[in-house]
Amino acid sequence: VITSTMPGAALVTGAGSGIGRAASVALAAAGFDVHVLDVDEGALKETAAIVEKQGRCVAHTCDVTDPDQVDDTVLRAHDERQRLDVVVNNAGVYQVDDLLELSYANWRRVLAVNADGTFLVSQAAARRMVTQPVHPALQRRGMVINISSVAAEGGRPNRTAYGASKALVRHLTMSQAMAWREHEVAACLVYPGEVFEGMLQNVYQRLSEVTGRPREELIEGAQRALPRQQFQTAAEVAQRITFLATTPGMSHSGTVLWCDSHLSAI
Numbered sequence: 364v365i366t367s368t369m370p371g372a373a374l375v376t377g378a379g380s381g382i383g384r385a386a387s388v389a390l391a392a393a394g395f396d397v398h399v400l401d402v403d404e405g406a407l408k409e410t411a412a413i414v415e416k417q418g419r420c421v422a423h424t425c426d427v428t429d430p431d432q433v434d435d436t437v438l439r440a441h442d443e444r445q446r447l448d449v450v451v452n453n454a455g456v457y458q459v460d461d462l463l464e465l466s467y468a469n470w471r472r473v474l475a476v477n478a479d480g481t482f483l484v485s486q487a488a489a490r491r492m493v494t495q496p497v498h499p500a501l502q503r504r505g506m507v508i509n510i511s512s513v514a515a516e517g518g519r520p521n522r523t524a525y526g527a528s529k530a531l532v533r534h535l536t537m538s539q540a541m542a543w544r545e546h547e548v549a550a551c552l553v554y555p556g557e558v559f560e561g562m563l564q565n566v567y568q569r570l571s572e573v574t575g576r577p578r579e580e581l582i583e584g585a586q587r588a589l590p591r592q593q594f595q596t597a598a599e600v601a602q603r604i605t606f607l608a609t610t611p612g613m614s615h616s617g618t619v620l621w622c623d624s625h626l627s628a629i
């Protein structure tokens with residue numbers, strides 16, 4: 364049973380770390396039941412222990428690149444309340460390789476998690492969302508929030524598979540927004556800039572190996588390029604995700620919400 368005061372149920376992928384963990388906490392604080400999903404069981408347990416302090420949390424170990432695991436997980440999450448109101452496609456992997464050296468295996472791995480995973484989870488969730496009643500408070504049947512990146516725009520010579528996967532997520536989201544609006548299922552994008560809490564910590568090590576420049580120099584350079592000389596925080600991105608999730612109606616379908624410390628303006 365849903366009421367006009369209950370935000371509903373949310374599913375967050377890649378919830379074991381960084382932005383996914385922060386988003387799970389923020390959505391629980393906003394009143395959502397939160398289904399946290401990650402391939403890393405240990406990290407997922409840690410997240411669940413934190414989220415449970417805010418509200419109801421169910422943990423699902425799942426690899427988003429496996430269609431059967433995804434279907435089974437989304438089905439179980441949906442079955443709890445017979446609805447899923449928000450899905451945050453956040454699971455992702457990064458890649459740093461010189462474009463002449465980038466292997467097909469690395470290209471496929473990044474596309475599989477970032478793009479295929481987003482496609483599979485969104486579709487499995489939307490198939491259920493279109494059949495559920497409109498939520499009285501959220502005034503729609505469901506919402507898909509896909510985490511892309513500023514890397515979706517422009518070239519990234521050392522991070523091409525990553526940028527390409529995020530550009531694919533952008534196109535997928537715009538198509539979802541158009542295809543599902545008649546079902547009152549919204550789809551929108553968040554573009555984080557550089558968040559130094561998750562995957563980025565290892566990225567600068569790899570960038571240093573590929574470019575031959577010291578890691579600290581690369582980090583300082585990236586920070587200096589930002590207007591406030593500060594990286595984004597996962598909590599700031601989580602705030603944007605929660606804003607989208609809790610805004611009633613369909614007006615944010617097709618929206619790209621930048622959360623990038625003006626990185627894009629440089």
Ligand SMILES: NC(=O)c1ccc[n+]([C@@H]2O[C@H](COP(=O)([O-])OP(=O)(O)OC[C@H]3O[C@@H](n4cnc5c(N)ncnc54)[C@H](O)[C@@H]3O)[C@@H](O)[C@H]2O)c1
Pocket residue numbers: 376377378379380381382383400401402403406425426427428452453454455456476480510511512513554555556557558559560561562563
């Ligand atoms: N950190 C940044 O600066 C930044 C910037 C722009 C966009 N993003 C995007 O935000 C999202 C989260 O980034 P983060 O920095 O928090 O990364 P992170 O590495 O801290 O977290 C990613 C999570 O995804 C999980 N994951 C990886 N492969 C998976 C799979 N096959 N199935 C299920 N889960 C899987 C990992 O276990 C991990 O917990 C990613 O999509 C990333 O591309 C991050």
